[in-house]
Amino acid sequence: MQLQAIDKVDAICSEDFKANYYSIKKPLIITGLAKQWPGFEKWNWDYFIKMVGDTEVGVYDNVKSDAYTPINTADAYMKFGDYLQQVKKGPLELRIFLFNIFQHAPELVKDFTWPEHLMKGFVKKYPMLFVGGQGAITHMHFDIDMSHILHTQFMGKKKVLLFPHEEQRKLYRKPWEVLSMANYANYTEYFDYENFPATRLAKGYEVILEHGDTLFMPAGYWHHMEYIESGFAMSLRALQNDLNGKLDGAWKLFAMRGIDTLMKKTFPKWWYNYKKQEVYDLAKKELLIAALTK
Numbered sequence: 001m002q003l004q005a006i007d008k009v010d011a012i013c014s015e016d017f018k019a020n021y022y023s024i025k026k027p028l029i030i031t032g033l034a035k036q037w038p039g040f041e042k043w044n045w046d047y048f049i050k051m052v053g054d055t056e057v058g059v060y061d062n063v064k065s066d067a068y069t070p071i072n073t074a075d076a077y078m079k080f081g082d083y084l085q086q087v088k089k090g091p092l093e094l095r096i097f098l099f100n101i102f103q104h105a106p107e108l109v110k111d112f113t114w115p116e117h118l119m120k121g122f123v124k125k126y127p128m129l130f131v132g133g134q135g136a137i138t139h140m141h142f143d144i145d146m147s148h149i150l151h152t153q154f155m156g157k158k159k160v161l162l163f164p165h166e167e168q169r170k171l172y173r174k175p176w177e178v179l180s181m182a183n184y185a186n187y188t189e190y191f192d193y194e195n196f197p198a199t200r201l202a203k204g205y206e207v208i209l210e211h212g213d214t215l216f217m218p219a220g221y222w223h224h225m226e227y228i229e230s231g232f233a234m235s236l237r238a239l240q241n242d243l244n245g246k247l248d249g250a251w252k253l254f255a256m257r258g259i260d261t262l263m264k265k266t267f268p269k270w271w272y273n274y275k276k277q278e279v280y281d282l283a284k285k286e287l288l289i290a291a292l293t294k
Contacts, residue, residue: 001191001199003206006162006215014117017216022119022148025218027162027205033214034152039111040212043154043232045084051105053081059094062137064183084131087230092133095227099129114236118216119148121239128235132158132227140171140180140224144257146249147237149217153209156231161187163204165220169282170202175275176260178252184224198283201290209233219245 007021008029021028034040058074080099086092102108114122132138134156142165143149161184163171172181182196193200208228209215217223219240239246263271 001161001187002201002203003161004204006205006207012118017118021216022218025164025221027218027221028216029207029209030214030216031212033115033150034112034154034212037112039108039154039234042111045088045155048101048232049081049084051108052101053079053084055080055101055104057083057096057099059083060097062093062135062185064139064185065179087131087133090133090230091135092230093135093137095130095132095136095138097130097138099131100126101129102127112234115150118150119238119241121148121241123147123237123239126237128237129232130235131232132156132225132230134227134230136227137185138223138225140182140184140222141178142168142220142222143217143237144178144249145237145239145253146219146245147239148219149221150214150236150238151209151217151233152214152236153211153231153233155211156227156229158209158231158233159188159226159228160207160209160215161204161222161224162207162217163202163222164218165222167202167204167222169286170198171222172196172199172279172283175278176256176263177275180222181276181279186226187224196283198286201286219249 006027006029008031010030010032012021012028012030017028020026056077057080059076059078061075063075074097076094080096080101083094083096086094109127112127114124116122130138130151140161173179174181182192182199184191191199204222207215240249
């Protein structure tokens with residue numbers, strides 16, 4: 001993997017953001033945006049336990065999905081408060097994915113401001129909370145609705161790998177899915193380049209998010225996250241401003257996912273083997289192109 005740092009600013013005007021990041025789909029870290037929100041100081045484990053501790057949530061472990069796993073399927077369910085009490089105690093390889101805490105506690109919406117000076121099209125019904133214990137991993141994927149994301153870290157530290165959408169063949173994307181066939185878990189210690197050699201060609205970014213950092217993830221960006229410390233973050237999603245982007249997101253969300261889930265239930269082994277062959281064939285083409293252009 002060929003990784004570089006992400007540009008970081010304390011604040012940015014709308015003109016600079018749109019010209020240098022939004023329009024060209026380049027990621028950015030904004031360190032001062034969330035510091036203006038009441039939630040920056042107000043939100044913590046005990047506050048969330050008090051507000052929505054009795055709400056049942058789905059939790060996810062670190063096991064990568066297989067031929068039988070529909071996307072976004074929780075591994076277990078428990079009360080949010082019970083989960084957070086475990087997170088507070090120490091390492092816990094469980095995370096919460098796409099939790100709309102604001103449906104259960106609408107008053108929390110007052111604790112942040114939609115940054116509409118940066119972009120339009122926010123899906124205001126769905127601000128989402130992401131929580132993970134120390135050691136939890138979000139495996140390499142891109143968001144299925146192809147939205148732009150502002151992802152703000154509120155507690156703890158989290159390591160993030162980012163790649164533009166067009167790097168998907170080098171990242172071994174499974175056809176009809178948003179996931180990579182390769183396992184990037186603990187990639188700084190070991191990565192299986194022998195079986196996934198095209199990944200050496202992938203050009204992306206690496207960053208460690210800390211309290212108050214807001215990451216702009218352009219639409220379709222691949223991301224892999226590892227919780228260095230227990231923490232939580234909020235994602236604000238904004239639809240792409242062009243029709244093709246909106247249609248692409250709708251297709252993946254409502255059609256592609258349904259077809260993949262149906263095939264996993266009906267012909268799981270055949271479907272997996274078909275996708276595996278396709279993944280490796282496309283990766284070989286990337287390796288061949290790289291060899292010919294040296």
